[in-house]
Amino acid sequence: MDGLSGRTALVTGASRGIGQAVATRLAAQGAAVAVHYGTDAAGAAATVAAIERAGGTAFAVRAELGTDDDADTLLAGVAAGLAGRPLDILVNNAAAPPAGPMGTTTRAEFDRLFAVNVRAPYFIVQRALPLLADGGRVITVSSVATRMANPAQTSFAMTKGAVETMTRTLANELGVRRITVNAVAPGATRTATNAAAFAAPGLVEHIAGSTALDRLGTAEDVADVVALLASDAARWITGQVVDASGGLFLGPRA
Template sequence: MSDLTDRTALVTGASRGIGRAIAMRLAKDGAAVIAHFGADEEGAKATVEQIRHRGGTAFAVEARLGVDGDTEKLFAGVEAVLAGRPLDLLVNNAAAPPAGPIGTTTREEFDHLFAVNVRAPYFIVQRALPLLRDGGRIVTISSVATRMANPAQTSFAMTKGAVETMSRTLAAELGARGITVNAVAPGATRTATNAALFEAPGLTELITAATALGRLGAPEDVADVVAFLVSDAGRWVTGQVIDATGGLFLGPRA
């Protein structure tokens, strides 16, 4: 029997990239997956179809995050899928990308980043708690940007630092219910969406030379870490930020 059989997971931003990989991995482990998407309906349908093709159970739910009424719309769809059953696993993966260095970021871009990357996951957790069973799991995707200085990602790193703090404080609060709360921080991860970025001359070589394990990350690398944290094997890990970068910028390599 799969580890997550009879569990239901909500994965935000599951239409592509790391979110899709997480949804597919949790489904492989037996969970019924609610795959949230904001705008990429075709991508979400593809995620659901791939899961179902492999014998899993999945549903797509749409809600644009970072706008008024986003949480209410999301959970109207979630509760329709649950049909009175509890939610077992919540993975906050959806996020807006970096807006640029401090010299060019506009107030509107800054506010959008915080609306999607901080406000949305905070109120998604708030709304999910009455549905989440005791012993459930919450995982939020952070970023290596919180531990390494990248001037092009200052505001983005600030948002990810916020959700790491949220995870630690919620872990302390929700431990009484047996709910674990953690964050996973990916590094340079090649996806279908950002593959062109790594075609810049010398970039891949630069990153891999600074990575202990000597390669770029793949979405499945991150998904496997999430799968561990939400499994029974991860029951004693809470309030942590798990680095899932392959050892990016740990120090000089011999």
């Protein structure tokens, strides 16, 4: 498929998991992809190598998110890699994981969550705007945690609620440039890097039993939704949060 042929994309957190699947999927459709990573240089190199083996184009760019100069460092690297080409697709995928329930979350953990999950994507978009082409795409990975009351993920859900609000307001602001802004909300998604989290006996069966489509999600499931929003087929969709959870916790399945 070459529906994104001639376009460019930046995917944050693309060294593994959902981000890696998104980068690979966009490249398979013809986009030249900037593969962002924070510390996992080997994972980013593996993503780039996989894309190139399949005939695509990619380059790695490093920036540790949550630091004072993260967005500047990232966009400088992206601009250098694009060598004068505009950026067509920005996927804010990188995020810090849940820090635990309110009773145990420390101030440092809370601040880290908001620095990586809220401040970083906000300023990445801000710094990317001069590089972003008219008619481009901004897609942020959120979470079904925003619609479910999980006491173990209160602070994490708050960060994702913030980027969903950002999605709606930016869609309204950037629409005059024909830039669409949307979010994708995965549910329980098993990847090569988080498989151990689903190892508890009966957990997979419990989650599948609470999901309308009766299984856990995969990184590729989410990547396909992101690719759809990046495509011309989604040109009339903006300001939306697309649930990509397979129908997790929609209600009783009796």
